[in-house]
Amino acid sequence: MGHAEDEITPFLKARRAALDAAALGLPNGLARRRVRGLRREEVAQLAGVSVDYYTRIEQGRAHAVSDAVVDAIARALRLTPDEHTYLRNITQARRRPGADADVCDAGRGPRPRVRPQIQELLDAMEDTVPAIVYGPGMDMLAWNRIAGRISFDFDALPEAELNSARLIFLHPEAKALHPEWEREAEATVASVRAQIGRREDESRVRRVVCDLREESEEFRHYWDAQAVRERSRGTKRILNPEVGELVLTYEAFALPTDPGQHLCTYTAPKGSATEMGLRALAERVGASVF
Numbered sequence: 001m002g003h004a005e006d007e008i009t010p011f012l013k014a015r016r017a018a019l020d021a022a023a024l025g026l027p028n029g030l031a032r033r034r035v036r037g038l039r040r041e042e043v044a045q046l047a048g049v050s051v052d053y054y055t056r057i058e059q060g061r062a063h064a065v066s067d068a069v070v071d072a073i074a075r076a077l078r079l080t081p082d083e084h085t086y087l088r089n090i091t092q093a094r095r096r097p098g099a100d101a102d103v104c105d106a107g108r109g110p111r112p113r114v115r116p117q118i119q120e121l122l123d124a125m126e127d128t129v130p131a132i133v134y135g136p137g138m139d140m141l142a143w144n145r146i147a148g149r150i151s152f153d154f155d156a157l158p159e160a161e162l163n164s165a166r167l168i169f170l171h172p173e174a175k176a177l178h179p180e181w182e183r184e185a186e187a188t189v190a191s192v193r194a195q196i197g198r199r200e201d202e203s204r205v206r207r208v209v210c211d212l213r214e215e216s217e218e219f220r221h222y223w224d225a226q227a228v229r230e231r232s233r234g235t236k237r238i239l240n241p242e243v244g245e246l247v248l249t250y251e252a253f254a255l256p257t258d259p260g261q262h263l264c265t266y267t268a269p270k271g272s273a274t275e276m277g278l279r280a281l282a283e284r285v286g287a288s289v290f
Contacts, residue, residue, distance in 0.1 A: 007090040007196055012058045014226035015077045016043055038077075046076035057091070065091040082194055086228045089197025109204075111135065111159070114142040115258065122147075122263075127282060130266040134252070137208035138164040138192060141261065145285045146278065150246065150266065151177045151238050165192055165208055169216040179245075180237050189222040191231035198260075236266075242284060243277040 017037035026042055038046075044054035049069060056062040057073070070091055074084040112135045122131050122144040130147035132140055140154065140162045148154035152167055161167065168174050168181075168188050175181045195205045212219040231252065238246045248266040255261045268274035 006060075008060045009058060010224070011087070011090070011226050011228075012043075012073075012077070015079065015083070016040070019078060043073065043076050047072040049073075062091075080228075082230050083228045085230075086194055086197065092197065111139060112141060112258075112261065114261070118142065118255065118258070118261075118263070125265070130248075130278070132264050133255075134164065134262045134264060135204070136195060136198075136202070136260040137205040138188070139204070139208075140164060146282050147266065149242070149281060149285050150240060150248070163208060164188065165212060165219075169212055169219045177239055177241075178237070179239055184236070185218065186222055186225075186227060187229065187231055187234070189219065189225075190227040190229035193223070193226075193228050194230050240277065240281065243280045246274045246277050247272075248274060 019038050021038055021042065026038070040055055040058065041051050044051045047054065047069070049072065053062065054073070057065055057069070067088065070088050074087055079087060114133050118133060119142055122133070122142055125131050126144040126146060130144065130150055132143040132147045135141045143154055152171060152173070154162065165188050168178070168185055178184045192205065192209060196202070209223070213223060233251050236248050236250055238248065240246050246268070248268060250264055250266050252262045252264045255263060268278060
C-alpha cells in the first residue's frame with residue numbers, strides 16, 4: 001500500500017465499475033459488456049483525453065497529470081466532491097519527491113504535539129462539551145476527561161492504541177460499544193482514505209492503513225470497497241458501560257495553525273436522555289456538573 005499507483009488503480013477501476021453505462025446514454029456496442037460499468041475507452045471519451053493517456057493514468061504510470069485532466073476525469077466518473085479531492089490528492093502525490101517509495105515501514109515517528117493552548121481549550125469545555133483532538137491517521141492526540149470515557153477508557157490504553165481506526169477494528173469491545181458497528185467501520189475507513197495524498201504527515205496515515213490491512217480482515221473488506229468520505233459532522237450511537245446509550249452529534253474543526261489536527265466536539269440536545277447521560281458521566285469522572 002506504499003505506492004501512489006496502489007491508490008489510483010483500484011480507485012478508478014471501482015468508480016468505473018460503479019457507473020451504469022445505459023444511464024449515461026452509452027450503447028453496449030457490437031458485443032455485450034463482459035463487466036459492469038464503463039470501459040476505459042468510454043471514460044477517456046467522456047473526459048476528452050486519449051485512451052492511451054487515460055490507461056496510463058489508471059495504471060499509475062502518468063507522473064504529471066494536470067488539474068484540468070483530473071477535473072475532467074472526475075466529471076466523467078461522476079465523482080462526489082470528496083472523491084474528486086481524493087483523486088486530485090493521489091495524482092498530485094505522484095508529482096512529489098519520494099512518491100515511488102514504499103512507506104509501509106515509515107510513519108513510526110513521534111506523535112504530533114498538541115499546543116498547550118488547545119489543551120486548555122479542551123479542559124475549558126470539559127464540564128459542558130466532550131472534545132478530542134485527532135491527528136493524521138485518526139490518532140487521538142488529546143482529550144478532556146469526559147471525552148476519555150464516552151466509549152473506550154483512553155487513559156487506560158497504551159499510546160500505540162490511541163487511534164480511532166485501530167480501536168474500531170481491533171479492540172475486543174468495539175462491537176459492544178458501537179451498536180451500529182458496520183456503519184461506524186465503513187465511515188472510519190472512508191475517512192481514513194480521504195486523508196491519503198495530503199501533505200500533512202501522509203506517512204502516518206499510510207502506516208495506519210498498512211498495519212490494519214495486515215491485522216484485520218474486516219478492515220481489508222471495507223478498504224477494498226474504495227469509499228471516500230470526509231467525516232466532518234454526523235451522529236454516533238455508543239452503548240456506554242456506565243450510563244447506557246448515548247446518541248451524540250459530532251462536529252470536526254480543522255486547526256489552521258496545526259496542520260493535520262482536527263478538534264472534534266460531541267454534543268446532545270438539551271433535555272435529551274443523552275444529555276442526562278453525559279451529566280451523569282461527568283459526575284463520575286470528576287468534571288463539574290453541566
